[in-house]
Amino acid sequence: MRLFPIIILITISVIAIKTFSIIFDQNPIVSGIQSVQAAEGDTDAPEMTDEVKAEMDKNVALEEAKQAEREANPVDDGVDILLRDKAQRGTTEFFSDTEIQLLQSLKKRRDMLDDRQRKVDVQAKLLKAAEQQLDRKIARLEALEAAIKEKLGEVNEKEAGRFSSLVKTYETMKPKEAALILSVLDLTIMEKIARSMSTKKLAPVLAKMDIKAARALTIRLAQPPVEFTMDKIALPPAAQTNVELPQLNLE
Template sequence: MRFQAARSVGVATAVLLGTLGTAAWAAEGGAAKGKAPQNEVLPTPADAQIEPQRRQFSDMEVKLLQELELRRVELERREQALNIRERLVDLAESRLTGRVTRLEELQTSLEKLLKNLSDKEESELEQLAKIYEAMKPAAAATVLDRLDDKIVFDVFKRMKNKNTAKIMEKMNPLKAKIISEMLAEKSDLPQF
């Protein structure tokens, strides 16, 4: 703003000098005497050089400016660090989102497999129950005595109580006791 005001003053001065110079030339009879104005170079606003005033800062102002500069540099450093952290968080978030998506896909796939397996297992156990029900109780008991307790339990759960009782009557007493306790507690393994 100061520079514009000074420049305006310089332009006004140049115009005034130019006008005065022309007036003086005319007053001397320059045009009447046949004298042409000499090639005088009049200052123009562009030629006028205005030097800005140099302000002297006090020691306190210099110290304050230095502190402000240090603060600005520190803020820029922090901003860069925050930008880097933000990019790292975004990257980690995108990776995590990808992993979560992949885990959800795997979970869905695993659930389908387990359901298919469970359906197949259920079908097989139903089939076994029908086979043992069709057998003579003594023959069924001989085979079931050799099987795992959990399998015997699962087969008996799918059989009619009347047939289960006839087979258990012919089974090893210890095995029959264990299976009876399992049936009483209905302690089945958790379903997945």
């Protein structure tokens, strides 16, 4: 019985609170929850001002400009580019002193190899020119030899014709007269005329010749004739020219 008044009091209080909320259109519990949520939302996501937006746009624009410059000007490879980059930066951020010395040494070595190759090319051209000059000289000598042989052939034909006429003259002479003239001639000419005469014409002439001349002529006729060839021509001594070929100097 003592609890009954208390229950009635609580019921009346709840009814009064609901009536008050309906009248003023406000729920204290819901309003408290909404206030807490609004406070938390303001703490997690503060309102973005115009200055913050401008700073973000500026950073994005700078990054895009750097990317475009990298794409437009790619970094080249090579020793020269690395050394130039090192000199422009003025720092050992990317290459140490040992690496720089190694790169410079490699560059000097490459320059030495290029210079040696140029020298080899020049020497090869000099050798080629000397070879061509020797070929031209050999060709001129061969042409001169052919011309000499041709002239000698013509001379031999003319001499053979004149000598045949001379032999016929001795053959038509009387043996005593022919023997008298042949006895005083040079032994070589005497031998040549005697070899060209027929045996029938030579026998009476030889019988009328001087005994010493006849003896010498007989000895020469017993030997084989000496033929006149190119080897018998005594050429003048050639002038000694010191022709030095270019030497390869690769040092």
